[in-house]
Amino acid sequence: MKNAVRKRPITEFLDLPAELVPGVPRLTMSGGSEVLVENHGGLRSYARDLIEVRGRNMLLQIRGEDLELAAMTKTDIVIRGIIVAVELC
Amino acid sequence: MERLADRARGYAVIKAVGVEPTRLVDRCAAEQIDFWGAYPEDDYTLVFRTRLKHADKVMRFADRCCCEVTMLERCGAPIEAKKLKKRYVLWALPLLFLSLLVASSFYIWKIEIVGNETVSKIEILNALEDSGVYIGAYSPNFTSDNIRSRVLIRVPELKWISVSVFGSRAYVEVRERKEIPELLDEDEPVKIVAEQSGIIEQMNVLRGFSLFKKGQTAAKSDTLIDGALPSTFGKTEISHAEGSVIARTWYEICAVMPLKYTEKAYTGKTNSRFALIIGDNRINFYSKSRICDTNCDNIIVKKTLGIKGFFELPVTLVNENSAFYERTDASVSEDTAKARLEALLNDELKFKIGENGEIVSSEFTFSLLDGSAAGTLRAECKQNIAAEEEMTADEIRAALPAKEEQKPND
Numbered sequence: 485m486k487n488a489v490r491k492r493p494i495t496e497f498l499d500l501p502a503e504l505v506p507g508v509p510r511l512t513m514s515g516g517s518e519v520l521v522e523n524h525g526g527l528r529s530y531a532r533d534l535i536e537v538r539g540r541n542m543l544l545q546i547r548g549e550d551l552e553l554a555a556m557t558k559t560d561i562v563i564r565g566i567i568v569a570v571e572l573c
Numbered sequence: 574m575e576r577l578a579d580r581a582r583g584y585a586v587i588k589a590v591g592v593e594p595t596r597l598v599d600r601c602a603a604e605q606i607d608f609w610g611a612y613p614e615d616d617y618t619l620v621f622r623t624r625l626k627h628a629d630k631v632m633r634f635a636d637r638c639c640c641e642v643t644m645l646e647r648c649g650a651p652i653e654a655k656k657l658k659k660r661y662v663l664w665a666l667p668l669l670f671l672s673l674l675v676a677s678s679f680y681i682w683k684i685e686i687v688g689n690e691t692v693s694k695i696e697i698l699n700a701l702e703d704s705g706v707y708i709g710a711y712s713p714n715f716t717s718d719n720i721r722s723r724v725l726i727r728v729p730e731l732k733w734i735s736v737s738v739f740g741s742r743a744y745v746e747v748r749e750r751k752e753i754p755e756l757l758d759e760d761e762p763v764k765i766v767a768e769q770s771g772i773i774e775q776m777n778v779l780r781g782f783s784l785f786k787k788g789q790t791a792a793k794s795d796t797l798i799d800g801a802l803p804s805t806f807g808k809t810e811i812s813h814a815e816g817s818v819i820a821r822t823w824y825e826i827c828a829v830m831p832l833k834y835t836e837k838a839y840t841g842k843t844n845s846r847f848a849l850i851i852g853d854n855r856i857n858f859y860s861k862s863r864i865c866d867t868n869c870d871n872i873i874v875k876k877t878l879g880i881k882g883f884f885e886l887p888v889t890l891v892n893e894n895s896a897f898y899e900r901t902d903a904s905v906s907e908d909t910a911k912a913r914l915e916a917l918l919n920d921e922l923k924f925k926i927g928e929n930g931e932i933v934s935s936e937f938t939f940s941l942l943d944g945s946a947a948g949t950l951r952a953e954c955k956q957n958i959a960a961e962e963e964m965t966a967d968e969i970r971a972a973l974p975a976k977e978e979q980k981p982n983d
Contacts, residue, residue: 530598
């Protein structure tokens with residue numbers, strides 16, 4: 485639970501957009517069936533009901549049903565399926 | 574469902590087993606190796622697909638990612654092609670067929686003639702053959718001027734000809750010369766006679782001397798308008814009589830038809846035979862003669878190989894079907910016979926009175942006689958009974974002196 489209280493990014497103090505920080509993961513959800521994770525740090529686990537994706541200083545847990553790794557490149561991952569929850573750990 | 578592009582390019586199905594099989598996938602992504610269709614069989618097993626060219630690279634990464642990798646399958650078009658690589662006949666046959674197809678498209682295998690009405694196709698085909706256009710001719714050698722000049726000299730009835738070559742089909746279009754209409758020779762000794770007996774209702778004399786008047790009765794072959802035109806001032810003139818004579822005519826036409834006849838009853842027994850026509854040679858795939866028993870109908874179906882309207886090979890498949898039948902007795906009902914006879918007699922009457930004829934009244938009677946049906950049609954008609962007939966030499970001679978003798982008396 486050490487990440488439960490995460491550090492606030494410096495951009496917040498400077499009143500700048502958070503995405504200006506290089507390497508910060510960006511999550512885009514299209515409805516409840518597709519998630520695009522940009523700037524990922526690799527897959528940690530892959531199962532039909534849970535896919536764990538590493539990010540900078542965090543772990544993204546995508547829960548759902550019939551989850552499928554639709555596409556993956558060095559920086560981006562596309563996950564499709566019935567997405568129930570996205571958790572940041 | 575696999576994409577068609579993946580099938581065309583080929584792919585390998587790889588199974589990775591390890592503590593963290595996702596590390597292999599991470600490595601693939603990091604190395605920019607395409608992969609798809611990844612699904613976890615269990616917590617320690619991951620199956621995915623990648624391009625054939627990357628398969629070996631993925632196998633090499635396995636050790637570094639602490640995974641055990643198995644290639645489950647290699648499939649796609651390149652793999653299938655590799656399997657067929659040594660089947661030389663399989664490759665040679667399509668190539669041979671293609672080359673034959675290309676080579677044969679330079680030769681004429683079908684000649685189609687359109688536009689001819691009076692000149693027969695055989696005549697045109699013979700003329701074309703003399704000018705080098707025939708079945709099996711090499712089409713690039715055709716010269717339109719040569720063909721045109723030779724054919725037009727050979728068949729003078731033709732005014733114009735064009736030969737278009739579509740693949741192996743020669744499309745020959747012809748135009749025939751129109752005959753100059755025969756001019757009426759006004760001095761020709763022709764008279765108008767009655768082609769049918771009747772009471773004259775109207776006489777329209779355009780040229781000639783009218784011998785009948787309205788209300789008179791003319792018998793068949795009576796001269797209605799004479800070609801000899803008497804003149805009170807000069808000689809009798811011989812001219813081509815012209816005119817129409819409308820008369821009331823009467824017809825009585827009879828027809829008899831038997832009520833019993835024999836008809837075909839197909840037994841259901843059929844026989845099929847095949848033959849192949851290559852060029853002018855016929856190969857029969859049967860031993861007996863083509864003509865079967867007398868009690869059968871032969872239906873011959875010919876199918877020419879090729880693409881219809883574009884390309885035709887000189888190979889025709891002939892299918893001869895023989896349907897056997899037996900002759901059985903059948904009869905016609907009285908009503909049917911009556912209707913048929915009436916229709917038949919009406920048609921006959923219309924033919925007799927011509928297109929401009931008119932049926933004023935008609936009466937049809939029907940009777941049965943010794944197993945036959947007899948019908949009689951009596952009709953009163955109105956028609957043009959004028960028919961041209963050349964005057965005989967005697968008639969001309971008789972007409973001329975008569976005038977000369979009249980002259981001094983006048």
